[in-house]
Amino acid sequence: MITPRTRAFTLIEMMIVTVIMAILAIGLLFAFQGTKDKADFSNQQIQVVNLIQEARGLSLSNLMVESGGTDYVAEYYKLEIAPAAVSLTAHADTDEDGIADASVEIGEVTFEGDVFVRLSTIFDAYYYPPYGDVCIDDCSTGPTQDTFTLTDGVNETDITITIYGGYPEVEE
Numbered sequence: 001m002i003t004p005r006t007r008a009f010t011l012i013e014m015m016i017v018t019v020i021m022a023i024l025a026i027g028l029l030f031a032f033q034g035t036k037d038k039a040d041f042s043n044q045q046i047q048v049v050n051l052i053q054e055a056r057g058l059s060l061s062n063l064m065v066e067s068g069g070t071d072y073v074a075e076y077y078k079l080e081i082a083p084a085a086v087s088l089t090a091h092a093d094t095d096e097d098g099i100a101d102a103s104v105e106i107g108e109v110t111f112e113g114d115v116f117v118r119l120s121t122i123f124d125a126y127y128y129p130p131y132g133d134v135c136i137d138d139c140s141t142g143p144t145q146d147t148f149t150l151t152d153g154v155n156e157t158d159i160t161i162t163i164y165g166g167y168p169e170v171e172e
Contacts, residue, residue, distance in 0.1 A: 040115075041115060041155045044111060044112070044115050045157050048086050051079070051108075051109055052125075052161065052166075052168040053167070053168065055077045055088050055125070055166070056166040058127070058129075059127035059166075060129070060130070060132040061129075062130040065090040070102070075091055075092055075128075075129075076090075076128045076129070077090050077091070077129075078091060078124055078126055079124065079125040079126075079127065081117060081119065081122065081125070083118070083122075084111060085108055085110045086108070087105065087107070089104065089105050115150065117150055117151075118149040123136060124137060126139060132166060134163045134164075134166035135163055136163060144162060144163050144164070145160055145162040145163065147159065156172075157170060
């Protein structure tokens, strides 16, 4: 009489399948880590572009700036681009009585992780109300545009600001 044999996986077969699954899981982990880093970089890039657009928008709206309980007319908005941060400050030379020099920080993007700005020299962009006029660095003889590179060592984005409109032009 023939007895039926029960077929099962051996221990070696189970170990091989487990090793293959572990290798695939490690590969997926590295793939998703790269995606997360790219998303973090894109988020900081968007914050920088939004801050630049806010400078332009504020210079076109000609709003009052409040500092220490006093309202000032903003004379200009200074956008300072440095390796570790991009900041926007409103400056008012005088109040209605001709007293005080006020500056109010509107916003700042401080870079996190490996993200930094690579540029040849630190530059400033000035946005003047009420028409949104823009100048870069020295307003009398400054350049008509300047470019800085936002990078994290892997991803890079060039952002150019021109005096013709003050819009940020992004090139990836």
